[in-house]
Every structure is written in structure tokens, then in C-alpha cells.
Amino acid sequence: MPTPARKAPVIADVARVAGVSVPTVSRVLTGSVPVSPERRERVLAAIRELGFRPNGAARALVRGQQSMVAVLTSNTTRYGYGMTLQGIEEAARQSGYLVVISVVETPDRATVAAAVDSMLGQPMAGAVVLEYDQAGVAALAAMPPWLPVVAAAPMPDGGGTPAVPHAYMDDHAAAAQATRYLLDLGHRTVHHVGIPSTGGPSARTLGWREALDAAGAPVPAVVAADWAPTSGYDAGLALAEEPDVTAVLCGNDEIAMGVMKALADRGRRVPDDVSVIGFDDHPLAQLWSPSLTTVRQDFAALGRQAFALLTASMQDGPPPRSITSRPELVLRGTSGPPPR
Amino acid sequence: MPTPARKAPVIADVARVAGVSVPTVSRVLTGSVPVSPERRERVLAAIRELGFRPNGAARALVRGQQSMVAVLTSNTTRYGYGMTLQGIEEAARQSGYLVVISVVETPDRATVAAAVDSMLGQPMAGAVVLEYDQAGVAALAAMPPWLPVVAAAPMPDGGGTPAVPHAYMDDHAAAAQATRYLLDLGHRTVHHVGIPSTGGPSARTLGWREALDAAGAPVPAVVAADWAPTSGYDAGLALAEEPDVTAVLCGNDEIAMGVMKALADRGRRVPDDVSVIGFDDHPLAQLWSPSLTTVRQDFAALGRQAFALLTASMQDGPPPRSITSRPELVLRGTSGPPPR
DNA sequence: CTGAAAGCGCTTACAG
């Protein structure tokens, strides 16, 4: 078993072995200036022989040009978060950037500061923050003014221009649309299981309420859930107690699955007794029985858009304008008219 | 809207504003040497005023000590991959390392080289490669000898000492155990839906076959699936055609859900007509109806172990020894005795 | 405690 060399070879080692000067090695490395074929060959051979790789820190330092972008997020594995991250990574890779993930687990001061500092301890060209929850909001607020920053976020409530460009997902409108759809089917009202958000009620909750108000339908109390699918189960148990529940809009698909499981365990059939609509279009949504009606959100596209906004921010010129994506209601097997 | 400053302040700017020398600023930054309280205050004030953050590239260069580790993987969102990544990130963060994700989409030469080069273009302390598929194998082979590297992988088939330390998941043994369990329940044999692997049959497939052989049970042809849950559905459709299928071991939980959906669509009841066992213990496995019997694999722990191996590799001294985790069979509602 | 000097590994003008 070869013990890894404790010290990586540097450009001077290559120059010595190849019998040329250091700048010449640099020239064959960067290809910026022509080098005579024979020297070029000698340098290449030396590079191969030593297994030389240019030191990224030195390169970044002298070029003053960074090739890493950071993604600040409270989580990497939840569906929407993970897909956004994937979208950012894809776009970044295509543009020659490496992505650093900086997890900000909670919104508390110390955690946020630690994450931001450690990220800034490396040469970053910019950052995208996933402003999906309170930790994201806190991270965004802690970013230094000189770093190009953009955010991916759900649709904001009020107006006002944000300080940095945003890629928005208009789940507010989508929630309203889904609610309206249920109401049009004849449901007297629509119940709602909410998920954690950036502080107050989520955009999804707001959209739901707005549609109810517009239709003059009663507004039931929101049932709160967290990210665990089992909390959806608990919410479903609570909802199953109330006989007048005939339609439920859930904060995401996993919650919807938990709700349906609880409903089934309590003998309420979906969609015959209760209609259920989720959010996201999780890969398993269509495999569920019955297949889940949901609001499809293309988080990978959102991530790509956020990265595009970031590259634009890194350019000179006016900051790019925020953009917003529109989710799409996907009708499947868990929604229908109310019983009777 | 504040236009981001195009140039970040440097330590010399701080020194000028604070009226001290550059090394003094550096000293308050690193805390390595005491600085008089008044100067210290002036420096801190200047840092705040300018929004100064030390340049990571310069720091990394002079310290010669890197604080980033790379994770090379073909994917970031699939369950096992994402959870391993999360485990690595957690452990890295606790040790003060930042993680860079380098996605190697395919095993082809150019893709692998591009990913490895771009990663090495930055100052990396080491790398962990997710050797879960062919792209992972190719990435591992392409790592330079001077970089500390470890791998996370399923249990290898043959013996032989690997070139780098590995954190293994012994899904081979777990697959054999699950198969044996089904056989002991009275099933004549167990069918199997396989997922993509590092080249030949996966460790899970090998374990399944081994248990069948040991019990003298017939070995049915493996039904191949890819990562898409819908490919599990297709596999289930094929299996539903054969009336003698009473037990199926699936390559992962999502495939199992697809299989069950197809079985249900064809009128075969689970577990009354057919028992199904998955792999992973996906968060939704217990929410499925009936809840899914599966092999729980703690990928986050595997990731943490891989990172521990990496820090050990970065130390002087002999390379650490590989370690292996044992998955656990979780009995739930989709497995039972054969019909009749 | 503090400043002047050297140096980390590389690239980019500057002169041939």
C-alpha cells in the first residue's frame, strides 16, 4: 500500500525535473503563451512523472478570480432542498464552478456566524442561500455586503424590493389554485396542514387562506406539522376526528402521505371520503395508492435560475432582476368531489 | 439597493484605517500573539467599518493547510447517496472542514477527469469518494496518489486489500439474512429485483444468491431495475405475470414501492399473495400501506465513518484500517408466510 | 507587544 506523499509537488519541482524555468511550466499549464514543442513535452513528462497538480489556493490568489460558489442551507436531504441544490450544482459545474455546501442548522447567531465565517475562510466567488426557513433568513442577513449573493425562496408575502436578487417559487398562487380546485369540486371548505416556514405562515398557507376568503368559505384552523412524515400522520389523526373534513391541502407530499395513512387507519377513504392534495410532486407521489394529486414544483429549475442570477450578479453592471417560477397542479387519484 | 463592492477590502486596508502594521492586524485576526488592547480595538473597529474578511486563498496558501474536503459522487439526491453526503458534511463541519461536492455523472474518462481536475484546482485536504456505482469506481481510480482519499462502498465481493481505506456497508450479509428470513417463513424461493452497481452484480444480489444456494432453493433470474421508481413498477409487472412468485427482495425501498404498486394493479395482495422486502429503510417505508419490511442501512453513519477514516489518513502514521457497518432487518407489514 | 522582512505557489507583465 503506497503511503501518500505528505507533500504535493509544486511547480518548482516540475521546472527542475524538466530543466526549464518556472514561468515556462506555468505557460504550458495555462496555455496562455506558446511554448516550444520539445520543452512542452519535457514539462508534460515531468508533470506526469511527479503527479503534479497546480495548487488551487495559489492560483486563486494570483488570479484574484475565484471558482467556487457556496450554497447556504439548513438541510441537504429534504426533497425541495436537495433538488434545489442539485440544480445549482449542475448549473455551476457547467460554468466551471465548484460548489461548497455550508449547512446552517439553526437560525441562532452563533451557528449562522460559524457557517458564514467558515465559508468566507475560503475563496468564494459568490453564494446562493436557500431562504426556505428561518435559518435561511438568518444566513441571508449575515452575508457580507461585498460578496455577490442571491437567494432561492418561496413567494414573499408583501411587496418591497429585496436587497439581493431572488429566484422565487410562486407556491402562494399554486396553493390558491389547488384550494380553488377543491372548492369548485363542491367541497364546503378545505383544511390545511402547514409546514415550517420563514417565520409567519408559509406562502402556501397564505395562498390557501386567500382562496378560501375569496370564495367566502370558512377558514379552519391550520394543523401544524414539521418535516417528519410521522408528523403528517399525527396531523391526519387529528383531522380524522372531525367528521366535516372532506378535503385537505398538505404542505408537502410527505406530509400528505402521513395524513393519508392516518386517514386510512381511521377508516376514512381517500378520495371517496376525503380528498388530499400535496405539494412538490415527490418521485413517489405517483406510486402511492391512490396516486397523489399534487402541486409540482421544479426545484432543480429554481436552483439553475438562482445560479444564473448569481453569475449575473458577479458581472459588472446593474444587479439582475428577481424571477419567479410557477408551480403546476397535477391532477391524480386522491382528489374528487365530496361524499354524498 | 447597495451595489456590491467590486473589490473586497484586504488586510492592508484595515492596517491603514487602524493606523497599525499589517502583521498586527494579522495577529488580532489569528489571536496567535497578544496585541495591546487599544490597538486591538482600533483594528476590530476598522474590520467592522470595512466589512473585512480575510482572503481564504491567501490564508490557505501561506498555511499550506487546507480546510476543505471533496466528496466525489455520481448523484446527490438519491436516498443512500444523499444521506451519506449528509453524514460526511456533519462530521466535516464539526471538525472545521468545509465540503465541496464534485459530481461525476458518468464513468467516462472525460467526465471523470473534468471532475477530478476541477476539484484539485482548489486547495483540498482530502477526498471521500462514494464508490456506489461505476462512476464512483472510475473516480476513485483517477485520484492522484498524493491526496488523502477514502471511499464509502458496499461490501466487496472478493478479498484483497483495497488501495485506500474504505467504510463498507455490509449489504451482502444483510441481503442473505433477509433472503433466509423469507425462506424460513416457508417460501419455496425468493425473487429479486436488482439495482445498478459497481459493475457486476451488486453485493445485495450476491448475498441473495448465496442464501438461496445455501438453502438449496432455486435461483430465479434477476429482474433488472434502474434508479427510477417507475422501473420498479415495470419489474413488478413482469413479476406479477409469474404465478409462482411469492416473495421478492428488492434492491431498494423505492423499487419495492414500485413493485408493490404493480402487484396491486395486477390484483396480487401484499403480503397475503406476495411478500416484499426492500432495502434502506427510506423515511416513507413505514408510511406505506402496508408498512414496508426492509433492511435498514444507516448511510449517515457510514458517511461519518468515512470522514473519520479521512482525518486519520491525513495524519502521519500508518493508514487507518477499513471498517464495516452492519445493516439491520426491520420486520414490518409486507412480509409473511406464503399463501395456502 | 510591534514593525520590517521573507515566503507560501502560482501567474503576469517586462525584457530579451
Add this chain to the structure above:
DNA sequence: CTGAAAGCGCTTACAG
């Protein structure tokens, strides 16, 4: 085409 020189932003001995 090629080498000697300077410099990126920081930290670490070296002398006070």
C-alpha cells in the same frame, strides 16, 4: 519563445 522579477494577500519567524 523564454527567463528574471514582481506581486496576489496573508502569516510567521526575526529583531527589537
